[in-house]
Amino acid sequence: MPIYEYRCNQCHKEFSQLFLKLKELNTIRCKYCHGHNLTKLVSSFSLHQTEESRLSNFDTSKPREDDFYKDSRNIGLWAKKRMRDSGIDLGSKMDEIVERGRTGKILDEYNK
Ligand SMILES: [Zn+2]
Numbered sequence: 001m002p003i004y005e006y007r008c009n010q011c012h013k014e015f016s017q018l019f020l021k022l023k024e025l026n027t028i029r030c031k032y033c034h035g036h037n038l039t040k041l042v043s044s045f046s047l048h049q050t051e052e053s054r055l056s057n058f059d060t061s062k063p064r065e066d067d068f069y070k071d072s073r074n075i076g077l078w079a080k081k082r083m084r085d086s087g088i089d090l091g092s093k094m095d096e097i098v099e100r101g102r103t104g105k106i107l108d109e110y111n112k
Pocket residue numbers: 008009010011012013030031032033034035
């Protein structure tokens with residue numbers, strides 16, 4: 001099941017969409033404003049910027065959708081956002097922890 005990332009040209013928000021059926025590709029709408037005017041994002045392109053925009057668009061008070069953690073880039077996002085909101089800056093240490101969680105290395109350490 002492919003996951004595609006889009007940026008809405010109407011409300012300028014970014015979101016990822018999991019496709020169960022290929023025909024859904026033609027019916028995709030913005031999750032926020034339901035607009036059709038979307039730009040498909042190439043995920044490896046400007047990764048850091050995407051991370052930044054994910055953090056700033058991320059609302060920790062809203063419930064996460066079921067497929068939220070199926071996107072490995074969302075792992076750790078909540079914790080990072082909460083710390084940033086609280087004025088705690090762990091800097092690269094936090095990035096390291098999050099990165100280990102995303103790549104599955106953190107599980108390897110638990111299994112040792
Ligand atoms: Zn939109």
